[in-house]
Amino acid sequence: MSTADLLRQRGIQVTAQRLAVLRAVAGQPHITADGVAEIVRAEIGTISLQSVYDALGLLVTEGLIRRIQPAGSPARFEDRVGDNHHHLICRICGRLVDVDCAVHAAPCLTPPEGLGYEIDEAEVAYWGRCPECVAQAATASVADPAPRRRERKPARPPQPRA
Numbered sequence: 001m002s003t004a005d006l007l008r009q010r011g012i013q014v015t016a017q018r019l020a021v022l023r024a025v026a027g028q029p030h031i032t033a034d035g036v037a038e039i040v041r042a043e044i045g046t047i048s049l050q051s052v053y054d055a056l057g058l059l060v061t062e063g064l065i066r067r068i069q070p071a072g073s074p075a076r077f078e079d080r081v082g083d084n085h086h087h088l089i090c091r092i093c094g095r096l097v098d099v100d101c102a103v104h105a106a107p108c109l110t111p112p113e114g115l116g117y118e119i120d121e122a123e124v125a126y127w128g129r130c131p132e133c134v135a136q137a138a139t140a141s142v143a144d145p146a147p148r149r150r151e152r153k154p155a156r157p158p159q160p161r162a
């Protein structure tokens with residue numbers, strides 16, 4: 001189905017701006033609003049950041065895209081919706097990737113009983129270190145016996161042992 005049909009199917013008026021915004025998100029999962037604005041400007045010319053936010057907000061409300069906001073990060077948008085997938089986020093380099101839900105159906109965490117709320121989703125984010133940052137830390141600790149630091153160091157080959 002074309003992007004325009006996707007909008008029409010939801011009863012959303014098709015505009016060049018909305019099409020471009022939806023295509024930008026589809027082409028680059030987990031993109032920020034700034035990133036969307038950059039792509040859309042290159043494609044159709046001037047668009048205000050507010051118009052980008054408006055289009056993103058509408059597409060989120062209509063369920064065509066999903067908005068995620070990891071702590072300490074600007075909001076990000078993706079068009080992979082409806083599968084209750086989660087995200088792995090690296091604390092060191094900030095890389096964010098998709099991971100399938102092990103349970104598949106939402107909510108995948110069981111809340112305590114008797115809350116009186118109708119719960120349809122548990123927001124899950126896995127925080128840690130990505131494989132590259134883990135490998136880098138291992139290399140750094142071989143080369144440098146000083147305590148591990150939080151900032152990312154340039155790659156350096158292991159030093160020969162004395």
Ligand SMILES: [Zn+2]
Binds near residue numbers: 091092095129132
């Ligand atoms: Zn990392």
Ligand SMILES: [Zn+2]
Binds near residue numbers: 030078080086087097
């Ligand atoms: Zn995702």
